[in-house]
Amino acid sequence: xxxxxxxxxxxxxxxxxxxxxxxxxxxxxxxxxxxxxxxxxxxxxxxxxxxxxxxxxxxxxxxxxxxxxxxxxxxxxxxxxxxxxxxxxxxxxxxxxxxxxxxxxxxxxxxxx
Ligand SMILES: [Cu+2]
Numbered sequence: 001x002x003x004x005x006x007x008x009x010x011x012x013x014x015x016x017x018x019x020x021x022x023x024x025x026x027x028x029x030x031x032x033x034x035x036x037x038x039x040x041x042x043x044x045x046x047x048x049x050x051x052x053x054x055x056x057x058x059x060x061x062x063x064x065x066x067x068x069x070x071x072x073x074x075x076x077x078x079x080x081x082x083x084x085x086x087x088x089x090x091x092x093x094x095x096x097x098x099x100x101x102x103x104x105x106x107x108x109x110x111x112x113x
Pocket of ligand 1: 041065066067100101102103106
């Protein structure tokens with residue numbers, strides 16, 4: 001046995017607990033990022049299930065401006081012109097219905113657990 005493989009083995013053993021603690025810390029603070037397209041005057045998907053603390057990015061693929069505005073006031077992208085994106089954080093658990101302020105028939109629901 002040469003010296004090099006032994007050193008590699010020792011380095012692997014020393015690094016393992018560090019890698020484990022880093023991945024645990026990431027799991028504890030990890031917020032998922034969700035994506036919603038706004039296209040043809042509709043949200044896609046219109047219904048999402050997320051965890052509280054997750055983010056949702058809305059991208060407007062239409063030429064008309066849109067918003068994604070929670071009826072309960074918990075989030076609002078503000079005006080998104082064509083081609084623009086806005087990211088909101090779903091801070092509170094619960095069922096959050098949202099609509100477009102310019103086109104109130106455009107509706108969606110985010111359920112946060
Ligand atoms: Cu709209």
